[in-house]
Amino acid sequence: MADKPAYYITTAISYPNGEPHIGHAYEYISADVMARFKRLDGYETFFLTGTDEHGQKMQQNAEAQGLTPYELATRNAEAFKKVDDEVLDISYDRFIRTTDPDHYEASQAIWRRMVEAGDIYLDKYAGWYSVRDEAFYTEGETEVREDGVRCAAETGTPVEWVEEESYFFRLSKYTQPLLDFYRDNPDYGGPRSRFNEVIRFVEAGLNDLSISRTTFDWGVPVPKDLTESETSLDHVMYVWVDALTNYLTGAGFPDTDSERFKKFWPADLHLIGKDISRFHCVFWPAFLMSAGLPLPKRVIIHGFLHNAGEKMSKSVGNVVAPEAWVETYGLDAVRFFLLREFPYGQDGSYTHDAVVSRKNSDLANNLGNLAQRSLSMIVKNCDGAIPQPGEYDDADRQILQQAESLLQISRDAYEVQEFHRALERTWYVLGEANAYFAEQAPWKLKNDDPERMRTVLYVTAEVIRKVALLIQPVMPGSATQLLDALGVPASGDAGATNASNTGPRSFAAYADQLAPGTSIAKPKPIFPRHEEPEEG
RNA sequence: CCGGGGUUAGCUCAGUUGGUCAGAGCAGAGGACUCAUAAUCCUUUGGUCGUGGGUUCAAGUCCCACACCCCGGACCA
Numbered sequence: 001m002a003d004k005p006a007y008y009i010t011t012a013i014s015y016p017n018g019e020p021h022i023g024h025a026y027e028y029i030s031a032d033v034m035a036r037f038k039r040l041d042g043y044e045t046f047f048l049t050g051t052d053e054h055g056q057k058m059q060q061n062a063e064a065q066g067l068t069p070y071e072l073a074t075r076n077a078e079a080f081k082k083v084d085d086e087v088l089d090i091s092y093d094r095f096i097r098t099t100d101p102d103h104y105e106a107s108q109a110i111w112r113r114m115v116e117a118g119d120i121y122l123d124k125y126a127g128w129y130s131v132r133d134e135a136f137y138t139e140g141e142t143e144v145r146e147d148g149v150r151c152a153a154e155t156g157t158p159v160e161w162v163e164e165e166s167y168f169f170r171l172s173k174y175t176q177p178l179l180d181f182y183r184d185n186p187d188y189g190g191p192r193s194r195f196n197e198v199i200r201f202v203e204a205g206l207n208d209l210s211i212s213r214t215t216f217d218w219g220v221p222v223p224k225d226l227t228e229s230e231t232s233l234d235h236v237m238y239v240w241v242d243a244l245t246n247y248l249t250g251a252g253f254p255d256t257d258s259e260r261f262k263k264f265w266p267a268d269l270h271l272i273g274k275d276i277s278r279f280h281c282v283f284w285p286a287f288l289m290s291a292g293l294p295l296p297k298r299v300i301i302h303g304f305l306h307n308a309g310e311k312m313s314k315s316v317g318n319v320v321a322p323e324a325w326v327e328t329y330g331l332d333a334v335r336f337f338l339l340r341e342f343p344y345g346q347d348g349s350y351t352h353d354a355v356v357s358r359k360n361s362d363l364a365n366n367l368g369n370l371a372q373r374s375l376s377m378i379v380k381n382c383d384g385a386i387p388q389p390g391e392y393d394d395a396d397r398q399i400l401q402q403a404e405s406l407l408q409i410s411r412d413a414y415e416v417q418e419f420h421r422a423l424e425r426t427w428y429v430l431g432e433a434n435a436y437f438a439e440q441a442p443w444k445l446k447n448d449d450p451e452r453m454r455t456v457l458y459v460t461a462e463v464i465r466k467v468a469l470l471i472q473p474v475m476p477g478s479a480t481q482l483l484d485a486l487g488v489p490a491s492g493d494a495g496a497t498n499a500s501n502t503g504p505r506s507f508a509a510y511a512d513q514l515a516p517g518t519s520i521a522k523p524k525p526i527f528p529r530h531e532e533p534e535e536g
Numbered sequence: 537c538c539g540g541g542g543u544u545a546g547c548u549c550a551g552u553u554g555g556u557c558a559g560a561g562c563a564g565a566g567g568a569c570u571c572a573u574a575a576u577c578c579u580u581u582g583g584u585c586g587u588g589g590g591u592u593c594a595a596g597u598c599c600c601a602c603a604c605c606c607c608g609g610a611c612c613a
Contacts, residue, residue: 193541194607194608197608197609198608200539200608201608354547354548357548357562358562365573366575373571374572380571428560434576434577435578437577441569441570441577443569443572444569446571525572526573529573529575
């Protein structure tokens with residue numbers, strides 16, 4: 001087999017300091033959909049996700065619960081992994097934990113490279129530090145509350161005066177190189193509006209960055225041989241240094257000569273939330289420049305989900321657990337809703353009614369019912385097998401052509417992570433297919449012109465086949481059922497390493513056609529309408 | 537305080553360089569059909585395009601001011 005092109009995609013790694021909510025699910029699902037699309041489209045895809053387990057916050061929480069940091073991290077990491085595996089059907093190839101041994105090795109290796117580049121120096125840091133935010137604030141960014149506690153003005157978290165020896169990264173040196181990089185790679189960050197904000201931040205000039213801590217030890221140690229000549233203190237890396245490096249670890253770093261690294265680095269896409277765009281668009285490329293490593297090709301920044309317009313927060317009590325939604329609406333309806341409803345990159349506001357509306361109108365009515373009515377007619381009127389079509393007329397050719405065009409439209413949309421646009425066009429074609437079916441009225445042709453009826457049913461089923469192929473990334477389970485119902489043979493090795501669905505069909509099958517004579521079973525509804533639970 | 541984005545039918549939103557741009561989907565109303573998950577198809581009701589000015593033969597579409605919302609950033613200890 002010829003070598004397939006590689007595609008390396010990552011999510012942000014989660015800080016496992018609580019329960020995963022629907023916002024986490026949004027990120028995992030969108031990355032999963034992107035990864036599945038690329039797999040089906042013939043790429044050798046590597047999809048990395050995981051947890052970010054270091055830092056003072058974890059250490060303190062663990063102590064409070066009488067656990068070691070590693071025990072706490074393990075417990076919480078397993079909760080996140082479980083959501084990926086058992087709730088959302090995320091087809092990741094590796095679930096990385098920043099406590100994994102190879103990650104320590106990678107983090108120390110990139111640190112060493114940055115030292116060799118002359119970009120790390122020892123100095124003293126003094127400032128107001130928020131443990132909760134893992135960030136320093138200038139005096140001006142803090143305020144004293146009525147109870148006398150000094151807090152970060154923006155986040156309201158308590159800060160403490162910290163004066164400590166620290167290693168610094170010469171971020172200031174990379175101000176101009178970064179601006180040059182942005183200019184030469186205008187698609188590095190997306191959507192454009194968010195990328196612009198990052199650029200403006202850099203244009204204001206960058207300060208050097210404190211990248212080590214000595215006041216706690218829950219982190220990747222800075223290699224002792226690099227520090228012993230200048231300090232007797234033990235330094236651990238600032239969490240973001242090791243967190244970002246997880247993307248390299250996943251690619252096999254520091255073994256830069258390995259097949260794996262050569263194949264998958266630089267990453268094709270980092271998919272992240274808008275809260276951490278600066279780390280991925282400023283610090284990360286600067287670290288990589290310093291380390292002499294290629295920069296990732298793109299960072300896509302998604303928005304946040306709001307509950308009926310309100311921010312999700314524990315205190316308001318409107319946090320949605322992924323399990324709850326999946327149980328209420330079904331996994332595929334949830335996946336579809338999240339990607340279809342919101343323009344990717346913008347914040348979105350969800351309501352129960354909005355989810356139900358998508359599930360019923362788009363899935364049950366426009367797609368599910370079209371499949372059901374056409375397949376039922378085939379079973380009843382074509383001897384239970386895909387019929388042999390006759391000559392196509394203009395109407396046939398037109399709807400087939402519209403379905404045909406969806407593959408390229410979807411590729412273009414996925415390339416810039418405009419998932420909503422791909423789905424919108426797909427459902428537009430389904431609307432046309434429903435109109436075609438009603439116009440042709442095969443139930444009338446049954447007696448007048450059976451051959452014409454068979455052609456109409458064949459064309460309709462073929463349109464559904466193409467749509468089903470394309471929506472596999474979004475709704476793997478349902479799409480597979482649909483393709484099974486159409487008697488489409490499974491193809492390729494496009495499956496995810498831990499996918500629970502069976503028989504994905506690669507997009508190579510797009511150029512095929514339904515095989516007349518393939519027997520099909522009496523169809524069962526694949527996309528049920530939403531049923532409200534009984535009151536009380 | 538500075539910068540960016542937004543404010544278009546009941547709801548969610550499209551609207552390129554100013555001239556069929558007043559649109560789509562959902563919801564609502566009427567009709568058709570019966571193959572189908574009471575689904576589908578056709579027709580249709582809704583808007584002075586945030587407010588007030590201005591430029592222009594012509595402005596959601598450009599300019600100015602104002603109001604409200606969102607996002608960045610600065611400052612305010």
